[in-house]
Amino acid sequence: MDRGYVLVDEYMRTNVSPLSAVGDLVPTLQLAHVGFAEGT
Secondary structure: OEOOEOOOOOOOEOOOOOOEOOHHHOOOOOOHHHHHHHHO
16 A cells, blocks of 8 residues: 555556456546546
8 A cells, every 4th residue: 555545566456466456546547437447
């Protein structure tokens, strides 16, 4: 965690395999279409 966000790599993977984090959990823009694209 960093300032309330989950740390991920360039493929949105966390350090706990096989978990990924997208959308409001990561420090990117907090917009619906951005979260959707990250999940895809």
